[in-house]
Amino acid sequence: MSAGAKSExxxxxxxxxVSEKEAAGGRxxxxxxxxxxxxxxxxxxxxxxxxxxRCSTRFGDPxxxxxxxxxxxxxxxxxxxxxxxxxxxxxAALALNCRVNLRSRFARKNYFYPDLPKGYQISQYxxxxxxxxxxxxxxxxxxxxxxxxxxxEEDAGKSIHEGDDVTRAAYSLLDFNRCGAPLIEIVSExxxxxxxxxxxxxxxxxxxxxxxxxxxxxxEEGSMRVDSNxxxxxxxxxxxxxxxxxxxxxxxxAVVRALAxxxxxxxxxxxxxxxxxxxxxGWDESLEITVPLRLKETSEDYRxxxxxxxxxxxxxxxWLESVKREMPPLPEEKKRYYVDVLGIPAYxxxxxxxxxxxxxxxxxCVSRGADPKAISNWILSELLGYMNSRGLGPDAxxxxxxxxxxxxxxxxxxxxxxxxxxDILVKMCETGRDPEEIVREEGLxxxxxxxxxxxxxxxxxxxxxxxxxxxxxxxxxxxxxxxGQVMKKTGGKANxxxxxxxxxxxxx
Numbered sequence: 114m115s116a117g118a119k120s121e122x123x124x125x126x127x128x129x130x131v132s133e134k135e136a137a138g139g140r141x142x143x144x145x146x147x148x149x150x151x152x153x154x155x156x157x158x159x160x161x162x163x164x165x166x167r168c169s170t171r172f173g174d175p176x177x178x179x180x181x182x183x184x185x186x187x188x189x190x191x192x193x194x195x196x197x198x199x200x201x202x203x204x205a206a207l208a209l210n211c212r213v214n215l216r217s218r219f220a221r222k223n224y225f226y227p228d229l230p231k232g233y234q235i236s237q238y239x240x241x242x243x244x245x246x247x248x249x250x251x252x253x254x255x256x257x258x259x260x261x262x263x264x265x266e267e268d269a270g271k272s273i274h275e276g277d278d279v280t281r282a283a284y285s286l287l288d289f290n291r292c293g294a295p296l297i298e299i300v301s302e303x304x305x306x307x308x309x310x311x312x313x314x315x316x317x318x319x320x321x322x323x324x325x326x327x328x329x330x331x332x333e334e335g336s337m338r339v340d341s342n343x344x345x346x347x348x349x350x351x352x353x354x355x356x357x358x359x360x361x362x363x364x365x366x367a368v369v370r371a372l373a374x375x376x377x378x379x380x381x382x383x384x385x386x387x388x389x390x391x392x393x394x395g396w397d398e399s400l401e402i403t404v405p406l407r408l409k410e411t412s413e414d415y416r417x418x419x420x421x422x423x424x425x426x427x428x429x430x431x432w433l434e435s436v437k438r439e440m441p442p443l444p445e446e447k448k449r450y451y452v453d454v455l456g457i458p459a460y461x462x463x464x465x466x467x468x469x470x471x472x473x474x475x476x477x478c479v480s481r482g483a484d485p486k487a488i489s490n491w492i493l494s495e496l497l498g499y500m501n502s503r504g505l506g507p508d509a510x511x512x513x514x515x516x517x518x519x520x521x522x523x524x525x526x527x528x529x530x531x532x533x534x535x536d537i538l539v540k541m542c543e544t545g546r547d548p549e550e551i552v553r554e555e556g557l558x559x560x561x562x563x564x565x566x567x568x569x570x571x572x573x574x575x576x577x578x579x580x581x582x583x584x585x586x587x588x589x590x591x592x593x594x595x596x597g598q599v600m601k602k603t604g605g606k607a608n609x610x611x612x613x614x615x616x617x618x619x620x621x
Contacts, residue, residue: 142384143380143384145347145348146345146346146347146348146379146380146383146384147306147345147346147347147348148305148306148307148308148343148345148372148376149303149305149306149343149344149345149346149353149354150303150305150306150310150311150341150342150343150372151261151300151301151302151303151304151305151341151342152300152301152305152311152314152315152339152340152341152342152368153298153299153300153301153339153340153341153342154298154299154301154315154318154337154338154339155268155296155297155298155337155338155339155340156205156296156297156299156322156327156328156330156336156337157170157268157294157295157296157328157329157335157336157337158197158198158201158202158294158295158296158297158327158328159201159326159327159328159329160195160197160198160201160295161197162195162197163179163183163184163195163267163293163294163295164192164194164195164198164235164265164266164267164268164293164294164295164296165183165184165192165193165194165195165235165267165293166181166183166184166192166193166293167181168180168181168183168184168293170294170295172334172336174290176286176288176289176290177287177288177289177290178290179290180289180290180292183293184230184267184289184292184293185230185289185292186230186231186232191422192235192420192422192423194423194426195295198265198295199242199265199426199428200436201295201297201326201327201328202242202243202263202265202295202297202327203242203243203428203433203436204325204326204327204436204440205263205297205299205321205322205325205327205328206242206243206246206263207436207437207440208321208322208325208327208440208443209243209246209247209248209260209263209299209318209321210246210247210248210260211243211244211245211246211260211263212243212244212245212246213242213243213428213433214240214241214242214243214244214428215427215428215429215430215433216240216425216426216427216428217237217240217241217242217264217265217425217426218237218238218239218240218419218425218426219235219236219237219265219419219420219423219426220235220236220237220238220239220417220418220419220420221233221234221235221236221417221418221419221420222234222235222236222238222266222415222417223415223416223417224410224414224415226269227272227285227287228269228270228271228272228287228288228289228292229269229270229292230270230289230292234266234267234269235266235267235420235423236264236265236266236267236298237264237265237266238412238417239417240425241262241263241264242263242264242265242297242426243262243263243264244261244262244263245259245260245261246259246260246263247259247260248260248314248317248318248321249317250310250313250314250317251313252313256304256310257304258301258302258304258305258310258314259301259302259304260299260300260301260302261300261301261302262298262299262300263297263298263299263300264297264298265295265296265297265426266296266297266298267292267293267294267295267296268291268292268293268294268295268296269291269292270287270288270289270290270291270292271287271288271289271290271291271335272285272286272287273285273286273287273288274286291335297327297328299318301314303342303344303353307372308368308369308370308372308373308376309369311341311368311369311372312365312368312369315339315365315368316365319337320444320466320467320468321443321444322337323468323469324441324443324444324447324466324468324469324472325440325441325443326441326469332363332364332365333363335363338362338363339362339363339368340358340359340360340362341358341359341362341368341371341372342356342357342358343356343357343358343359343372343375343376343379344356344357344379344389345376345379345380345383345389354379354383354389355388355389355390355391356391356409357375357379357389357390357391357392357393357394357403357409358392358393358394358409359371359372359375359393359394359395359396359403360393360394360395360396360406361395361396361398362396367396367398370396370401371396371403374401374402374403375394375403378403390405390408391408391409392405392406392407392408392409393405393406393407393408393409393410394406444466444467444472445466447462447465447466447472448462448463448465448466451465451466451485455479455485455486456485456486457485457486457489461489461490461493464493464497465489465492465493467507468507468508470507470508470510471492471507471510474492474510474514475488475489475492477514478492478514478517478518481514481515481518482518483517483518483521484521487521488517488518488521491517491520491521491538492517495535495538496510496512496517496538496542499511499538499539499542500542511541511542511543511545512538512541512542512545516541516547516548517538517541519547519548519549520534520537520538520541520548521534523548523549523552527559527608528552528558528559529552529557529558529559529606530559530600530605530606530607530608530609531609532600532605533557533559533605533606536557536605537551537552537557557606558606559606559607559608563611563615566599566603566607566608566611566612566615567615567619569599569602569603569607570595570599570612570615570616570619571619572602573595573598573599573602574595574616574619574620576598577594577595577598580594580595581595581620584620585620592613592616592617595616596609596612596613596616599612599616600612
């Protein structure tokens with residue numbers, strides 16, 4: 114093999130950053146290498162029909178029921194672009210600070226896989242919908258992750274293998290319901306330098322796409338999927354090493370662990386003087402390792418060419434401006450409003466804006482007259498505490514804004530105590546009942562009968578003389594203890610403010 118052919122071969126399969134002699138001499142250590150990561154995120158657009166036909170995109174329907182000649186690639190069927198998919202993709206591009214191209218073009222990406230019935234995927238190649246965006250991640254310190262491109266494409270179908278190991282499966286089944294679903298692919302520049310930065314970038318991306326209504330970004334349903342391009346390079350060197358693509362990353366946890374594993378694997382190879390192969394690897398969740406799948410394809414391997422059935426996608430300036438005007442507020446805009454106008458602490462505001470549904474729930478509570486700070490405290494501490502204890506995500510808030518506002522109002526007008534309200538909230542979440550109905554039917558009204566409470570206070574004082582002595586010596590915590598004992602004797606129904614007054618008057 115000639116020297117030129119040999120160097121070309123290394124360029125295709127891998128890069129050696131150090132010679133065996135250098136490694137043996139200790140001239141390269143793991144700390145001399147840095148991680149370089151670019152992410153490709155596929156997000157399914159929140160449309161009711163597919164990218165090029167009218168078939169439903171509904172998740173969970175019986176296999177192969179949402180199909181037609183277009184998405185099955187039958188001869189003579191012609192695709193027609195989904196206008197709503199284009200609108201959502203433009204919203205995503207604007208939200209991610211991209212420049213939207215008024216002219217873009219669909220291309221055929223040719224490859225063979227059983228769940229791709231046409232033998233090609235309609236995507237965009239040299240003329241994408243949008244370019245040159247960015248996302249800021251919090252750090253510390255804050256960092257800009259550049260977005261190279263955002264383009265439209267269609268999804269493939271789904272292969273269902275018998276058993277967990279595809280290589281040993283007795284058979285595989287094909288479900289084409291997902292075939293043709295509209296996607297955006299968001300390709301970052303290789304600006305990510307740690308697994309933690311990758312997680313932060315993906316969380317911010319998911320928050321923006323969900324908040325703007327572009328996608329439901331449910332990774333468990335496959336509506337957000339991640340492929341990572343991983344390499345190492347010497348510190349201070351611009352050119353990264355051999356590119357390794359890692360697929361099958363269906364959670365942020367998997368992304369973080371796969372990147373950490375690849376950094377360790379490639380470091381071991383390079384510091385030993387070996388060569389990292391340019392290849393595609395899969396993530397094995399059970400073993401928490403990456404496994405080789407095939408040599409990494411190049412764009413030439415896909416034989417892209419303009420789709421002859423689809424004309425260029427031409428957008429007008431007027432239409433683009435109308436989309437900008439109709440865009441919902443972004444998470445950071447909402448957060449600033451909560452902090453600057455409603456007076457919510459910045460940390461609390463960041464949690465409230467972590468999910469579109471949670472933010473909308475809070476907004477509706479405020480629109481019903483709830484004090485923003487009070488309702489925020491109840492949502493973040495009690496409601497989310499209940500949901501976290503039962504493994505409920507923000508899409509499954511188990512009560513309504515109307516009922517939560519009613520509950521807080523019952524505290525404010527003295528009908529129930531804060532302690533009883535916490536118990537009522539649990540019942541509201543578990544039964545869906547109105548808090549007023551729960552209070553009425555279960556007799557949970559706050560006790561304000563002074564004569565009755567004075568009798569209970571006398572009992573508590575007689576049973577806790579040491580606490581009385583502590584109060585007389587200026588130990589204020591003992592007062593809280595006595596109030597707690599009264600609340601305990603009354604099942605949490607006593608009015609705590611009145612109890613405080615009675616205890617003070619008795620001790621004076």
